[in-house]
Amino acid sequence: MSSQDRPADSKPAVQSTQESRMEGTDDRFNSKLREAFGSSPFILTKFDQFMNWVRGSSMFMLQFGIACCSIEMMSTYAIKHDLDRFGSGVPRASPRQADVIIVPGTIVSKFAPRMKRVYDQMPEPKFVVSMGSCTISGGPFQQGYNVVKGAEEVIPCDIHVPGCPPRPEALIYGVAKLQERIANGESSPVTVKPYELEQFGDLERDELVDHLAEDIDQETLVMRYNWADSS
């Protein structure tokens, strides 16, 4: 960029913005796309399809870190891998501004209700990329007394990226696949085995619930884990 590298005699050092832009023919509006369309600068498409294409091409990711996988997720956003190249945005800190949540890590009993709440706060349409073995099955910690066996026990997932941790390239591939599916208007079946957030008063009464009745208010939201049922 610096003007010192130029040979002294080639051009005047100072050039007005107008001059520099108007050099040659002004073809700012003659985009490649327009050339491709030929004489008629119109395309016909269904509005839905157009919207899907738009959606897939501009996705805002939620800045959401949980465990080791989030380190690789950060690498994916950062220099070298630069997820932004694929139109999947800069991470947003607020769930209310995000379309996609990447779930990067082990989910444990204390965190699952919070994650569910964050997911609920995202506006529709929203998509979930589950990153790493932990979000598929609990991964290396599947046997842990405190570990939820996969993100799908709590929220629905669109794409699973396997690995422990997946390489940034794998995550990019996962996100690109998601974009492709969104652009094609495909959606995943919702396969949540839901650990729901519900009011304590609505839980079926059993020994445990009776035992806790003194400590927990009827209206407090709770998540009940039936560890024996989750595989």
Add this chain to the structure above:
Amino acid sequence: MSLEDPRDTEEGRQELVGATEEGVDYDALEDLLGEHVTGRESHVNAEAFVIRPDEVQAVLFALRDQAGFDHLSNLSAQEQEDRYESIYHLKKYDDPTQEVTVVVPTSKRDPRSQSAEPVYRTADWHEREAYDLIGIEYDDHPDLRRILLPETWQGHPMGLDYDKDQPQVVSFENHANPLEEDHQDAESDTMFINIGPHHPATHGVLHLKTVLDGEQIADVEPDIGYLHRCEEQMAQQGKYKKEIMPYPDRWDYSSAGILNEWSYARAAEDLADLEVPEYAQVIRTMGAELSRMAGHMLAVGTFALDVYGDFTAIFQYAFRDREKILNLLEDLTGQRLMFNYLRLGGVAWDLPEPREEYFEKLRDFLDELPQTVEEYHNLLSSNEIFQIRCVDTGVLEPDVAKSYGATGPVARGSGIDYDLRRDDPYGYYPELDWDVITEDGCDNYARVLVRLQEVEQSARIIEQCVDLLAEWPEEDREIQSNVPRTLRPEEDAEIYRAVEAAKGELGIYIRSDGTDSPARFKIRSPCFSNLQTLPELSEGEYVPDMVASLGSLDIILGEVDR
């Protein structure tokens, strides 16, 4: 606070009971403790005194004030067939090879012993953890609640008869209404806010319950456990030889994997009496320092992000440099992040072929490093905004740091000259030429400076390792010693061993029961102790300064919660 100065008088070390040139004189200590001692055990790392559960404070005060054991390194609690045990591992900041262990057995029926919190502040969280996971109750404890598991959890999962399949209910309370606290009485005008567990500045899933008075922090309480994924249970289920090693990588996951692996390797090797060939030690040392650099780069990059939202320059630069290190580590180990490279008695494989090319890559990286570090100093440490944010904020006085068991760059930033690589030598460190970095600032700035300088020291170490490895005669390149097919350390052998990981002293306590997996595996996490200092750093400061302090503590939640 019931803190007394560890050594009220400046009598010097000669006066300390039991401190001799050759190590600790345990008989002298036993005389000092007199009737408190009801038995004596030999652990692999130190002698242990068994004491009564209601005399914990008297014993620990004596050991701290008269024998100079000012560092409560760890508390390992466990349930055995016939009793509960709390094991206090004590060390000295001046000389961590001087260790003593205090074992407090309690009955099965009523597991109750006296709290050590008045002696060492750090016992607060350690005892809460022991209560949470094992079920031992501590009298006199200021606030004995669950720490890692949710309040409503039933049972103590590391106890012997815990049923893993029993259902649990976890409550999700809404924000406490700020106005409620606001109007508690006519005078007060404090406000309660939740920071986290989903928040960009908390470095993961940490929840800070913060009470503000105007803009200043009146009270902050870290609420942890959002990433408690049962690392100790996992290790206790695994077999010594190969099944435990993958987990340490996942404690401190800031690419500091090899450092963590080494902590397990060191403890298990000493427990089972395994040799490690020198050549393997050099490779370990080199790999460990590469890991440390990557970890510190992440710390510096995210710190810049915290302090002035610098996503575009320093954060990206730090990641650029990390990528270089990760490439080198990947060549060495085959993985970018979860290396699983160390083996008991050596390493998994030799350096990548062609060796010359690998050395070339390493040397190129090291040649560029001085400019890189210079760049950080230009962008970061000599930046005026940065200095305004960091100098004299988050002050941690050395004696407070010691009482909380702070280690690593956090301690060294408070002028505590404590580095296990030098003070409790292992690996190839004693043969190499490098310095322990300390800074006297005690503030956020000092902690960052320590990390940046440690990167340079790591580079020095790696450089020497590369030279050694390049010269190493081909016939002596032994990467693994002879290790039996199944490892069964002696029954009832106990050990506590620590290494200097990226964040500080990472220790492992193992008790063997004669089988091929540990009966108890306890992790002493440096981040756990370091995070405990946060209230000290930030009370009375502004919220942004607390965020800076949190960043400068450089915690990794995977290691805090384990």
